[in-house]
Amino acid sequence: MAAAGGGRPAGDLPGGGAPAKRLQEGPPPAGPARNRAPRPSFRAKHGSGPLSPPWRVPEVELKGRWRPHWQACGFAMHRGRAGFTSGADSVKPLDGVRILDLTRVLAGPFATMNLGDLGAEVIKVEKPGAGDDTRSWGPPFLGMESVYFLSVNRNKKSIAVNMKNPKGAKIIKEEGEPVRPGVAMTDLATGLYAYGAIMAGLLQRYKTGKGMHIDCNLLSSQVACLTYVASTYLNCKTESKRWGTAHASIVPYQAFKTKDGYIVVGAGNDQQFATVCKILNLPEISQDSRYKNNQQRVLNRKELTEILTARFLEKETTKWLELFEGSGVPYGPINSMQQVFSDPQVLHNGLVMEMDHPTVGKIAVPGPAVRYSQFEVSQPKPPPLVGQHTLDVLKDTLGYKDDALEELLSSGAIVQHERI
Numbered sequence: 001m002a003a004a005g006g007g008r009p010a011g012d013l014p015g016g017g018a019p020a021k022r023l024q025e026g027p028p029p030a031g032p033a034r035n036r037a038p039r040p041s042f043r044a045k046h047g048s049g050p051l052s053p054p055w056r057v058p059e060v061e062l063k064g065r066w067r068p069h070w071q072a073c074g075f076a077m078h079r080g081r082a083g084f085t086s087g088a089d090s091v092k093p094l095d096g097v098r099i100l101d102l103t104r105v106l107a108g109p110f111a112t113m114n115l116g117d118l119g120a121e122v123i124k125v126e127k128p129g130a131g132d133d134t135r136s137w138g139p140p141f142l143g144m145e146s147v148y149f150l151s152v153n154r155n156k157k158s159i160a161v162n163m164k165n166p167k168g169a170k171i172i173k174e175e176g177e178p179v180r181p182g183v184a185m186t187d188l189a190t191g192l193y194a195y196g197a198i199m200a201g202l203l204q205r206y207k208t209g210k211g212m213h214i215d216c217n218l219l220s221s222q223v224a225c226l227t228y229v230a231s232t233y234l235n236c237k238t239e240s241k242r243w244g245t246a247h248a249s250i251v252p253y254q255a256f257k258t259k260d261g262y263i264v265v266g267a268g269n270d271q272q273f274a275t276v277c278k279i280l281n282l283p284e285i286s287q288d289s290r291y292k293n294n295q296q297r298v299l300n301r302k303e304l305t306e307i308l309t310a311r312f313l314e315k316e317t318t319k320w321l322e323l324f325e326g327s328g329v330p331y332g333p334i335n336s337m338q339q340v341f342s343d344p345q346v347l348h349n350g351l352v353m354e355m356d357h358p359t360v361g362k363i364a365v366p367g368p369a370v371r372y373s374q375f376e377v378s379q380p381k382p383p384p385l386v387g388q389h390t391l392d393v394l395k396d397t398l399g400y401k402d403d404a405l406e407e408l409l410s411s412g413a414i415v416q417h418e419r420i
Helices: 042-046 107-117 147-151 166-173 188-208 218-224 227-236 270-279 283-287 294-299 301-312 317-324 344-348 390-397 402-411
Strands: 002-004 059-063 098-102 121-126 156-161 253-257 262-266 331-333 352-357 361-366
Touching: 098 107, 107 121, 107 156, 107 188, 147 361, 156 166, 156 390, 166 402, 188 218, 253 301, 262 317, 270 283, 270 294, 294 301, 317 331, 390 402
Parallel strands: 059 098, 098 121, 121 156
Antiparallel strands: 002 059, 253 262, 262 331, 352 361
């Protein structure tokens, strides 16, 4: 991923950057396009003054294709007056930033969805007709919509552009020239790395006035996430092996079967282990020389695990949860999805996000993991239909006139969804 930009003249936005394409201004279009009502011009909607001289703004673009190494590049961003509102509680950090999203499948869309939650205008570019690959991934479906697609594409606009058509490719370039690839599409960790990297790039550009290339790929993300497993090999030349739910270096630290389910318990130090033994009414185990410290417990893993497993089988999960409550020992049940989304803390944290979809009605997806004190990630826009916003973006953002739009539609370079 990359952000392109350079220095800035005095009086421009903080951070500088490459000049953005000036939004065309003037009277409303002479006639509607495809039976759509004419829209007011940018100046009519947002006023004049601050638009002159043209603002220099960050330009970024994000794209990717399914490959062993995902590569993605850039996202085109523009900052405009319409993105800012009065009152600290209503301003989001990425208000006024526009993302040109050429990614598909999972990691890239996951990254741009998170950017959209923070106020960015995300324009998702899709192949006419089929759209994002995940639109066909199912079952399950809600109506004709893939639940997989709905889960990572809220707060976005969709334009359907045939980039193999020279006229279609020209449209995409008007949002900013493509930049060096970098984002993977097959792993949520890569999406989160990309999300953080984009934010860091914006801060760096604000401080220095210079853009940068950001390289974020599946291989690097996977290797970085190996953490202690990789460190064990690099420093001790010890290959990892499969431990199920257990931990290679800490005992006990795993799921135990109960009378009616499972509970996960982790004793990260000797004091916590003693507490576990007390709760299980096994005080003699904590005094046994074979289990006196974690090193000994790892060496005698099999014997200790057998003792603990037998004891956990004696009570129901809820009873064990009551006994561990307030103990200071990490613990928790293994929940079904029904249990997850009826959990009071999950509901309190706003982790169920509902939206009204234009074709299937009300949908629900997991909400963002982070909450902020100065604004709420609320009232999300539903995942778009393929090409739902093609004419909106080309007319309002790029300044295309009705006759040019008709030519692009008739040539197959773009598609507008018929339902909208």
